[in-house]
Amino acid sequence: MPLELLTIPCLADNYAYLLHNADTEQTLLVDAPDAPPIQAALDAQGWTLTDILLTHHHWDHVDGLAPLRGSARVIGAQADAHRLPRLDLAIAEGDVVRICGEDAHVMDVSGHTIGHIALHFAGSGIVFTADSLMALGCGRLFEGTPAQMWGSMQKLRALPDDTRVCSGHEYTETNAAFAMTIEPENADLISRVDEITKTRAAGHPTVPSDLGVEKRTNPFLRADVGALQSAMGLTNTDPVDVFTAVRKKRDVF
Numbered sequence: 001m002p003l004e005l006l007t008i009p010c011l012a013d014n015y016a017y018l019l020h021n022a023d024t025e026q027t028l029l030v031d032a033p034d035a036p037p038i039q040a041a042l043d044a045q046g047w048t049l050t051d052i053l054l055t056h057h058h059w060d061h062v063d064g065l066a067p068l069r070g071s072a073r074v075i076g077a078q079a080d081a082h083r084l085p086r087l088d089l090a091i092a093e094g095d096v097v098r099i100c101g102e103d104a105h106v107m108d109v110s111g112h113t114i115g116h117i118a119l120h121f122a123g124s125g126i127v128f129t130a131d132s133l134m135a136l137g138c139g140r141l142f143e144g145t146p147a148q149m150w151g152s153m154q155k156l157r158a159l160p161d162d163t164r165v166c167s168g169h170e171y172t173e174t175n176a177a178f179a180m181t182i183e184p185e186n187a188d189l190i191s192r193v194d195e196i197t198k199t200r201a202a203g204h205p206t207v208p209s210d211l212g213v214e215k216r217t218n219p220f221l222r223a224d225v226g227a228l229q230s231a232m233g234l235t236n237t238d239p240v241d242v243f244t245a246v247r248k249k250r251d252v253f
Contacts, residue, residue: 003100003102005018005019005166006020006041007207010037011033013169014033014060014061014169015031015033015166016034016038018041019099019100019124020045021101021102023101024100025048026050027042027100028049029051029053030052030119030166031061031062031130032052032054032062033063035066039068048070049070050100051072051073051074051075051099052068052075053076053128054084054085055076055116055117055128055129056112056115058131061131065085073088075097076089076117077090077091077116079114079115080115091117093106093108099119102124103121105119105122107119107120109129109155109156110143111132111139111143111148111149111151112131112132112138112139113142114143114144116152118132118133120159125160125162125163127165127166127211129156129165131167132152132156133152133156133214133221134168134169134175135165135167135171135175136179136196136214137172137175137178138153138220138247140251141247146243146247150223150240150243153223153243157211157214157221161211161215162210163210163211165207165208165210165211167209173200177253178249179219182231182246182249183231186217188216189216189217192213223239223240224239224242229242232246
């Protein structure tokens with residue numbers, strides 16, 4: 001039976017995720033911004049948490065943990081363990097962890113923070129990216145370098161096109177408006193902006209997003225693509241420099 005995925009709005013613009021295996025009755029929570037909406041979703045489904053993944057240490061991803069953890073196994077990055085809540089399992093890039101009856105592959109996606117991790121469930125075609133790769137964007141570089149974040153983007157971009165990208169915030173409308181200033185003639189982007197507008201008008205989340213669509217529309221995945229480089233006036237430029245320029249423009253957008 002396929003794993004069931006729920007997107008849970010939290011705080012002003014955060015998302016948490018629940019991943020559930022009905023056969024094993026195991027449930028994973030990805031990030032804990034705020035306990036009440038997460039607990040309400042668990043109660044509505046009749047699910048009990050068995051695992052909790054913390055992608056990085058920022059307060060809006062961990063502050064809701066205490067009321068939720070119970071007997072669940074709390075998982076986080078070994079590199080970030082010194083500033084995360086107490087972990088039951090510390091993991092690092094290349095590790096494979098059995099969660100909800102499926103193997104999950106750990107990826108270091110540092111940039112937004114050092115030690116930020118993503119978790120890829122290849123069998124279900126889902127990757128939890130939090131504040132690394134986001135819908136039409138990427139997280140601000142609070143700790144890492146542009147080269148680190150570009151490296152993280154390349155790792156995530158290498159996943160299959162049909163992967164669902166579960167990111168940590170509802171920033172998509174603003175990200176879309178920014179992306180249009182970079183590539184206003186990108187037909188895939190124009191179509192996506194229209195879809196995003198309709199989705200938000202209906203009050204629905206814009207995530208998860210489709211990685212194949214991200215590859216065609218997200219400027220932070222396209223720093224080595226000729227069309228994006230040309231649009232930035234940086235043809236035949238080192239992709240790290242192009243990525244840096246895009247990130248700087250987004251920071252002041």
